Amino acid sequence: MSGIHVSTTINGDAVEYVCDVEETLLDVLRDKLGMTGSKEGCASGDCGACSVTVDGRLTCSCLMLGAEAQGREIGTIEGVAKGTELHPVQQKILDNAALQCGVCTPGFVVAAKALLEKNPDPTETEVRYWLAGNLCRCTGYDKIIRAVMDAAAEMRGN
Known part of the structure; x- marks a missing residue:
């Protein structure tokens, strides 16, 4: 074949x-x-x-x-990264210690980047809803949600 x-x-x-x-x-x-x-x-x-x-x-x-x-x-x-420069979502995940084993992290980063391209000023509820299709067994979601909210603020210049 x-x-x-x-x-x-x-x-x-x-x-x-x-x-x-x-x-x-x-x-x-x-x-x-x-x-x-x-x-x-x-x-x-x-x-x-x-x-x-x-x-x-x-x-x-x-x-x-x-x-x-x-x-x-x-x-x-x-x-997602531009050369050696991390995307704000990637940097904020590191800054917020929002990862452990790393299996889920690429999916969360891609999903969060897609959200912020569509909606640069999401509410926490919108972030949680958007990322609901991504599961994490190690870190828990609060640090991940905080990282996405921080990245959104940085990308908006706040």
Whole structure:
């Protein structure tokens, strides 16, 4: 059986790969493209550890086939920082000690960045609602929510 040729854009770069029809985008990112930042936590779309953006929309990459990336714009955790400069969400997660084991962290960062691009001045309730699809077993959510709120304030210049 031959694979499917896919041309897409990942983190602003044109990318081509060949994948099998049953391979998820998460499998392609990790196994074919060496982008191991997105994690597989559940393989059923329940934990958010594999969150990416697809054409600006938050998506669980474990639920999307690699072939479905054809012609789409994919954003992963690897594209969040600009060179060596961390995105404010990443920096505030560090500043607030809002991580422990790190499995959930990439998904939270991608989700929070997507939220702040859509709504730069969210309420705490809106942040909690937006991040409800991301599960953390180690840190708890208060530090993560505080980090996102602090990043939003910084990005607004407050």
